[in-house]
Amino acid sequence: MICQYQRSIRREIEIKGIGLHSGLPVTIKLIPAESDEGINFIKNDVVIPARIEYANSFEFSTSLFKDGETVRTVEHLMAALYFTGIDNIYIKIDSEELPILDGSAFIFIEKIKEAGIVSLKEEKIYAVLTEEVVVSEGDKYIKGRPYSGFLATFHASYNNKIIGNRKYTYDPTNKNDFLNVAKARTYCFLEEIEFLREKGLAKGGSLENAVVFEGDTVLNPEGLRFEDEPVKHKVLDLIGDLYLLGLPLIGDIHSFKGGHKLNASFVTKLIDENAFETRYASEILDEISQLRSCVIS
Ligand SMILES: [Zn+2]
Secondary structure, X not given: OOOOEEEEEOOOEEEEEEEOOOOOEEEEEEEEOOOOOOEXXXXXXXXXXXXXXXXXXXOOOXXXXXXXXXXXXXXXXXXXXXXXXXXXXXXXXXXXXXXXOOOOOHHHHHHHHHHOEEEEEEEOEEEEEOOOEEEEEOOEEEEEEOOOOEEEEEEOOOOOOOOOOOXXXXXOOOOOHHHHHHOOOOEEEHHHHHHHHXXXXXXXXXXXXXEEEEOOEEOOOOOOOOOOHHHHHHHHHHHHHHHHHOOOEEEEEEEEOOOHHHHHHHHHHXXXXXXXXXXXXXXXXXXXXOOOOOOOO
């Protein structure tokens, strides 16, 4: 099913946790919004739209910045909002980084469902990709091409047995595929942790909120949620970053080894090159009946 109307949440809800990089405690409040208000963070009374124009740092996460206020690590919540079809919401935050929770988007989705998902009066607006767009950096690239639905692929290439040379495609026409992506946790290598901490990152990281590899071994006692959990998490990050376009995208997006920075370059290029058309749901219903943009009803 395609989402025909814009969505928000029914009532306010609070989520508490700690920031993955900052290590600081944080409370966010999800607040209902009206049609066409969009997704906005509120920090110290500054309203920061969740749009690529405000994204400015991509060091192991995506951050938004406006008028001296920063909100870090927005990508997992953005993916949760994408999967729940939420177009309009305010997210009030009392610290600088979103809670990492279990390292995935799953708890955010559960909380959004708990708050209640409501359809608003205005029709949903989609960004329909109309031409091929490619961004690259070294051997990494992201390619988007027009497609009558939405597909997001991540192709990994690591010198590691578990992550290795795997590929995963999120395809909403496969029922509940969003859970494969939404439940995949963030990950890192033990070898990287010292480097990250020296840079002031990953201060809140633990086996509670990240998969940690030591070479080819998983250090978490519970093991992996999926055999290919890391590559599924990269799809989650891609989907969350793509939603900073401000509209759900219709197209086939393929990332080879891309990260937050390349994701952001891709979204920026879509805008700079006018590579998409904005269309009301009713205008494209027939063309993209297979879309299943409303994976949660
Ligand atoms: Zn992530």
